[in-house]
Amino acid sequence: LIKINGEIIKMVPDLYTAWHAGKSSWKNYRSLNQKSIGIEITNPGHEHGYKKFTQKQIYSLLKLSRFLIKKYKISPKNILGHSDIAVLRKKDPGEKFPWEYLSKNKIGIWHTLSKQELTDNRQLKISKIEENVFFNNLFKIGYSKEYPKDKDKNKYLRELTKTFQRRFRQELIDGKIDQECLIISKNLIKSYN
Secondary structure, three states: OEOOOOOEOOOOOOOOOOOOOOOOEEOOEEOHHHHOOOOOEOOOOHHHOOOOOOHHHHHHHHHHHHHHHHHHOOOHHHOOOHHHHOOOOOOOOOOOOOHHHHHHOOOOOOOOOOHHHHHHHOOOOOOHHHHHHHHHHHHHHOOOOOOOOOOOHHHHHHHHHHHHHHHHOOOOOOOOOOHHHHHHHHHHHHHHO
């Protein structure tokens, strides 16, 4: 746990199973509690006045992540958010989380597209074929194809799109797939495969 002031508290020893992820999936893995180390960062969350993370929290996160990455030989592509692995249940760490900054420090993955490429493609419509390419790219990256049978597939795909946007297109989270989302997904495939 990383507190507001940056203090790090070890809640569960690394080699024990914690229950931070709950029902979750990534690539071919299920129940990621048993295959991951969770880092919780104090924040009220989306339902209670979601806030920007403090500089002290991010500094501590860098320090802790570097330690864990070195100790367990973790690939940057295996640094995930709770929302990545539990699309319908989790929104954290959310759109205020500095994924781009962390990737520059070899913690997680970010795309290599320029701001100009992104804004030039924002809100440009895509075809049904391109929409399928987008979702197939997300599944190749690791997002789950499976959705609960008691849930609507279209609702799941919309939430999956928002999850993707919270991580990789933080300026606009609308659940709509546009050319910007498509080119980001294509660019990310290079890093994840």
